[in-house]
Amino acid sequence: MISYCWIIPARAARKFEETEVTKIDFADDRVKIEIECANSEQSKIEARYLLDCSGRQTLLGSRLKVKKTYDHLQKFSVFAHYENIDRLPGKDATLIRMVRGLDRWFWMIPLTETRTSIGVVMDTKAFRGAKLSPEVALEKFIADQPLMAERMKDAVRVSPVYSATDYSYRNLQLTGDRWLMVGDAAGFIDPVFSSGVFLALMSAERAADILNEVLQDERKRQHLFNKYSRAVNRVMDTYLTFVNAWYERSREFLEVFLNPTETMQIAAAVNAVLAGNEGRSLAIKWRMWLFYFFVFAQRFVALSPRLSLVPKTADMAS
Ligand SMILES: Cc1cc2nc3c(=O)[nH]c(=O)nc-3n(C[C@H](O)[C@H](O)[C@H](O)COP(=O)(O)OP(=O)(O)OC[C@H]3O[C@@H](n4cnc5c(N)ncnc54)[C@H](O)[C@@H]3O)c2cc1C
Structure with a gap:
């Protein structure tokens, strides 16, 4: 796993790359974490607050058992990068395209001038029913969809085929006495409206601002943490309403x-x-x-x- 964490003591930030957080303990006024670097070196770090930015690993959500998945959004996604996709001319070549079928939808996301991310999303149950490996499934789903097949007739796959399943969830609690959850570590609502990175940046910015205030005056903590939870939940609710309409x-x-x-x-x-x-x-x-x-x-x-x-x-x- 490629992982990283930032430790921000009083005056400077230290960044650890290829480092895994292996243990988290809470004391009344501190958080203690244990980390393990790529060279297997281990160490302990203490801080006043913890921002959990562990993405879909949801370190705290899983540990505190507050992670709630959405039964109606049990989706499967299979995706890869390709060269030589037929794109629209001019600056329209940079537009993301979505192709909607009856029981699935495709994304075509230009990544560079020549490279494009191609993915398909469908019900997990339907994918399992097809009994295909992700590689075979992606090829077949593209071939079955005339618009995709046409645009990809000369395409060459240049990455492994990845898959992700049942990725829509939200944590019932987004803050605690000594922590806040940020980005996917707080929740993720389906990729259809590309809300993930926006939500990650939005929540990170707010969490940083709020923590800055709390570090100066701890009496504001409860009020500001509640405000943070409400704001993040509100944005996730908005996307959830769109996503529900898209599928239902x-x-x-x-x-x-x-x-x-x-x-x-x-x-x-x-x-x-x-x-x-x-x-x-x-x-x-x-x-x-x-x-x-x-x-x-x-x-x-x-x-x-x-x-x-x-x-x-x-x-x-x-
Ligand atoms: C199929 C699919 C398609 C998507 N398409 C889009 C899209 O088109 N547009 C969009 O905006 N979003 C999309 N997303 C969502 C987007 O990828 C995420 O919302 C976004 O990356 C979240 O950022 P993050 O920083 O919260 O988490 P991440 O980017 O996942 O970063 C979390 C980091 O934490 C590290 N980590 C985890 N556990 C530990 C640990 N114990 N110790 C140390 N480090 C740890 C991980 O290694 C990782 O580096 C998609 C998601 C899926 C599943």
Whole structure:
């Protein structure tokens, strides 16, 4: 495991690379951790507070048994890097593309001028039912989806095939007397809206600011830690609502989402929220409410043009 941690004593920061946190102990006024470096050297470190940034390892969440997975988001993902993907011309070549099928969706994320991350997400149950290795599955899923197959006809895989499963979860408690959870260590809500890195940076920034204040005045701790938990949970709730709509009301959601109109600046509000606006202002709130109302109504009345999630094959197109 490539791992690292930062230790920030009173005046300077020390960075340890290739170092694993192997043990955490809490005292009333301190946190004590044990670390092991790549050369197997071990040492102990003490600090007043701990920021758990251990990602999906969720060191504290697992230890405190506060990690809650989402039963309805049991997804499987298989992905790899490729060269020679057919991209759009000009600056549109840098855009992320998503391809939505009936029971799965694909991402195409340009990483460099020539390299692209390709991944597919589907229900874990459906993947297990297919009884395929990740390598074979990725090739087959791409070949089965005409749009992906067309764009990837000359593609060459240049990385191993990776897979991840059941990765949506949240910790029921995000702070304690001596700790805060940050980024994926706090929770992760499905990759579909690419919220992971944003949430990691947003929570890291807030945790750092809050800790800075608390270090100067410990009496503020409870209040500021609660505020932090509320803010992080609020953003995760916002993404969870989008993600639920994407999977549970997928056709109606896509029909409305992919047909943005200027009407009452709803599209602008949706974009702002997806780009990280916490949506606390009334101006955003009522527009979001209306957006989800349109998604609900779309089930009964075609407010936006109807879409089919069935891939068009050459036969069907003719
Ligand atoms: C399938 C999939 C696709 C995704 N696609 C996107 C996307 O398109 N866009 C996006 O924004 N996000 C995406 N994400 C999410 C994104 O990768 C994460 O949200 C983001 O990396 C979280 O950052 P982090 O710093 O919290 O955790 P990480 O980046 O996971 O960093 C955690 C670090 O802690 C280290 N660590 C763990 N345990 C220990 C220990 N005991 N001691 C020391 N160090 C330790 C790890 O080695 C790691 O270096 C995706 C996630 C998945 C599962």
